[in-house]
Amino acid sequence: MDVDLREQVRRRAAGCCEYCHLPEAHVMTPFQLEHVVARQHLGGDTPGNLAYACLRCNLHKGPNLAGIDPKTKKLTKLFNPRRHKWDRHFRWVGALLAGKTAVGRTTIEVLAMNDPNRVALREELIRQGLL
Ligand SMILES: [Zn+2]
Numbered sequence: 001m002d003v004d005l006r007e008q009v010r011r012r013a014a015g016c017c018e019y020c021h022l023p024e025a026h027v028m029t030p031f032q033l034e035h036v037v038a039r040q041h042l043g044g045d046t047p048g049n050l051a052y053a054c055l056r057c058n059l060h061k062g063p064n065l066a067g068i069d070p071k072t073k074k075l076t077k078l079f080n081p082r083r084h085k086w087d088r089h090f091r092w093v094g095a096l097l098a099g100k101t102a103v104g105r106t107t108i109e110v111l112a113m114n115d116p117n118r119v120a121l122r123e124e125l126i127r128q129g130l131l
Contacts, residue, residue, distance in 0.1 A: 005047065009033055013052035018081035019061070020097065020113050022054045026130050027121075029055045036080050038063035051081040056118060060111040067110035069102040079107040095122035 010031070016023050017031065024031045034053035037043030040063050053061070061078065069076040079089055089104035090097055097113050099105030108114060125131035 005045070005050070006033055008047055009050045009052050012047070013081075016052070017054040017057050018051040018086075019053055019057040019079065019107065019111055020118070021086070022118075022122075023125075023131070024052075024054070026125055027054065031055070032058045034058045034061065036082055037065065041065060048082055056115070057111050057113070064110055067106040069106045070109050071105055072102060074102070076102045076106040078110060079103050095119045095126055 010024075015025060015031075018034075031052055031054055034051045034057070035043045035045075036049050036051050039045075043049045064078060066075055066077050068074070079086075084103065089099065089101045089107070091100055092098070096119060097104075097108050099108050112118070122131060
């Protein structure tokens with residue numbers, strides 16, 4: 001993908017993962033341009049379909065558009081950074097992410113956003129005053 005498009009998406013996201021809000025400045029692995037709607041579901045390579053994502057969020061999301069809400073067990077759409085406001089769906093409880101809505105809960109589950117290694121990284125960044 002072209003450098004200008006990557007920079008445009010990175011700048012729009014202020015250098016943070018648009019799903020878990022991890023700042024790229026504090027991790028070794030480069031962030032990726034993530035297709036909110038995967039190519040296999042006819043999503044395009046346009047800024048309106050791209051999100052800046054950390055490797056773990058991107059790998060766990062894959063081509064998924066939905067998942068099962070762990071609370072209601074109902075099929076639920078995933079968080080869409082181009083259409084949804086992050087604060088409406090997620091909140092922090094220390095280093096843990098909590099879902100305020102079905103969309104938030106489902107996205108946390110599918111993207112494994114509270115994986116112990118990821119929580120440990122956030123705890124360390126909080127301890128260092130970086131998050
Ligand atoms: Zn992330």
